[in-house]
């Protein structure tokens with residue numbers, strides 16, 4: 596039987612294991628309805644790509660302004676995550692923190708109570724610990740969790756060139772998630788274990804933040820010594836010191852002094868904290884990582900959690916008494 600108790604709300608269904616498992620309907624095709632919760636910088640860009648591909652959307656965000664453009668393009672606006680989950684079989688999330696992901700999915704009145712939802716795809720960076728809790732809560736209601744944290748920033752989200760790290764039940768990935776996620780970029784399936792993809796994402800973001808910290812120190816020192824920052828970057832970017840900060844963040848957001856790369860200091864700090872917490876729980880020292888975490892704490896204390904994380908360079912500028920501008 597497809598529905599364990601036809602006409603009975605999901606919150607009154609028997610606990611996991613008491614009802615026969617429902618069959619998955621198979622691939623979600625363009626034209627079908629997909630739910631999307633969290634339409635911020637990343638979510639709105641990815642949702643826009645799904646509209647471009649012909650999907651119908653049911654959207655929810657706590658900030659009404661976040662969904663306005665999508666609604667103008669035909670997306671249906673829901674009043675809560677629960678309404679999204681009672682409308683669409685597949686619900687995508689792009690939310691800021693693990694606590695919000697847990698509340699929206701398995702919290703009181705969360706997505707797990709929806710009558711329609713069968714698969715939740717979490718595009719947020721929410722860490723392996725939250726993934727394991729959410730996966731357990733959803734599985735008990737016969738809903739699959741696919742972790743699919745992304746890398747590539749707003750430009751990648753808009754252009755469909757993100758890297759997506761994916762874990763969760765293979766069947767739900769192949770039949771449901773893959774046809775949707777292919778519109779966002781390159782897919783890397785890491786395995787069935789809940790949270791595996793989140794670990795890959797945390798390691799990547801630790802490295803990205805570390806590159807920004809050390810590049811800021813080097814660039815400030817070079818400029819103080821009299822080097823033109825544009826020439827110094829040109830040298831580094833064809834030499835062995837090149838990295839994602841020198842190749843992308845400095846030219847785009849530090850040299851013009853705009854500090855608008857599109858990734859909040861508070862989110863980067865969250866990612867590095869999550870990574871170090873996981874490492875600590877595994878008994879693995881992360882000495883360099885601890886320094887990066889402190890630099891992010893300083894940046895957040897000085898410029899606020901909503902500042903762009905390229906503001907890390909402003910700390911080095913201040914300590915060196917220079918501006919890295921070109």
Ligand code: NAD
Pocket residue numbers: 632633634635636637638655656657658661676689690691692695699718719720721745746747748749857858859862
């Ligand atoms: P954002 O703050 O721009 O967007 C988050 C959205 O979630 C906001 O619109 C907010 O109103 C909404 N929201 C918050 N609580 C909610 C709730 N309870 N219910 C519904 N909506 C809620 O953040 P972002 O930069 O788009 O990042 C989203 C996720 O993607 C984060 O986990 C982040 O770490 C990750 N990420 C961001 C980038 C980037 O470059 N910005 C890159 C890769 C991964």
